[in-house]
Amino acid sequence: MNITVGIPTLGNPLIENQGKYTLLKNMLIGKDFHWQRSIEALLPGEVEIGKDEVFRVINRLSIEDYLKCVVGSEMNPEAPSEFLKAHAVISRSWAMGKVLNIHDHSEYGKTNLTNKIINWEDTCDHHGFDVCSDDHCQRYQGIQPIPGSVLDALKATEGEVLISPAGKLVDARFSKCCGGKTEVFSSCWQPREEECLESFDDPWCNLDTLDPNKKIRVLKSILKDYDLENEGGYRWEATVTASEIKKNLLDKFNRDIGDITGIEILYRGLSGRSKNLLVKGTQGELEIGKELMIRRLLAPTHLYSSWFDIDQVSSDTWHLQGRGWGHGVGLCQIGAARMALEGYSYKDILSFYYPGARIGNK
Numbered sequence: 001m002n003i004t005v006g007i008p009t010l011g012n013p014l015i016e017n018q019g020k021y022t023l024l025k026n027m028l029i030g031k032d033f034h035w036q037r038s039i040e041a042l043l044p045g046e047v048e049i050g051k052d053e054v055f056r057v058i059n060r061l062s063i064e065d066y067l068k069c070v071v072g073s074e075m076n077p078e079a080p081s082e083f084l085k086a087h088a089v090i091s092r093s094w095a096m097g098k099v100l101n102i103h104d105h106s107e108y109g110k111t112n113l114t115n116k117i118i119n120w121e122d123t124c125d126h127h128g129f130d131v132c133s134d135d136h137c138q139r140y141q142g143i144q145p146i147p148g149s150v151l152d153a154l155k156a157t158e159g160e161v162l163i164s165p166a167g168k169l170v171d172a173r174f175s176k177c178c179g180g181k182t183e184v185f186s187s188c189w190q191p192r193e194e195e196c197l198e199s200f201d202d203p204w205c206n207l208d209t210l211d212p213n214k215k216i217r218v219l220k221s222i223l224k225d226y227d228l229e230n231e232g233g234y235r236w237e238a239t240v241t242a243s244e245i246k247k248n249l250l251d252k253f254n255r256d257i258g259d260i261t262g263i264e265i266l267y268r269g270l271s272g273r274s275k276n277l278l279v280k281g282t283q284g285e286l287e288i289g290k291e292l293m294i295r296r297l298l299a300p301t302h303l304y305s306s307w308f309d310i311d312q313v314s315s316d317t318w319h320l321q322g323r324g325w326g327h328g329v330g331l332c333q334i335g336a337a338r339m340a341l342e343g344y345s346y347k348d349i350l351s352f353y354y355p356g357a358r359i360g361n362k
Helices: 063-074 081-099 148-156 212-222 242-253 291-297 333-341 346-353
Strands: 002-008 015-018 021-029 037-043 046-049 055-062 116-118 160-163 235-241 260-268 274-281 284-289 308-314 317-323 358-361
Touching (some): 002 021, 002 081, 037 055, 055 063, 063 148, 081 148, 081 160, 081 333, 081 346, 242 274, 242 284, 242 291, 260 308, 284 291, 333 346
Antiparallel strands (some): 002 055, 015 021, 021 037, 160 358, 260 274, 274 284, 308 317
């Protein structure tokens, strides 16, 4: 089974044939996030220049070669083997759902009105390929130096996928750190629920309970070098001003409601993450959702998550106290890796993060 991957580049694609692989010299990773940068990537399979204005390179390869790249790109390949096995299963489940069109991700529920914007990013926004290479889907950065641990994890779980109680491939979402409680599908994407994606307490991703030196060792065994800049994301703080919100509204959403006078969380998801935010201005009000749009509004690139409390510290400044890194749906990568370090098997990990799911074969 093959999969097609859309890849963004920094400027026009710079491609060099290297026999078995294609060298892409300016692959863009972390697009619009705080870790955005350009890297060189060796791409297996077939490579062609696409017509999409953002995803300019199309890579067609077997799904197992794709998984080798994803498991090595999503996290440090020196992570615990049981964690790598768990990630191989969920990455395969998610990718196959896209290739086989099992997971329907329509634009139903999106709204773009003068006083209300409800939006999200998902594979319904892609055209001409199955998945993209960035955090929008799964990180795919070409052939990495693949250690035996990744190859062993893929071999040990070859063909394994997650199956829901209804017999369907699980839409196995995951994020970096859930902050202590996972979220449901509808808080982040279409207004519906997906089997095995539930909201529940997660004690595993709070690394503050560890000795500081052990915490650093755990993070270094899990995260890529540029992810370490955030120290795991379990708790974080940020400050945003009225002028910054006004600028972001205009630059990112093409809205002007005058000078900003207030922000208010209207609805929260089951975990506490903000689903809808009301922005008040001297010339009107604007409701914004879902979580990714809120994260974009309140930071130069993105907040780490939409799970935060707001404290107004002056007439034009708000302090945010937040938890988690990412949307919080499905597997928490830091929590899952810690479970593996504590001796839990990949089956234990998958059972914890996808309640009711079982492991089957494609």
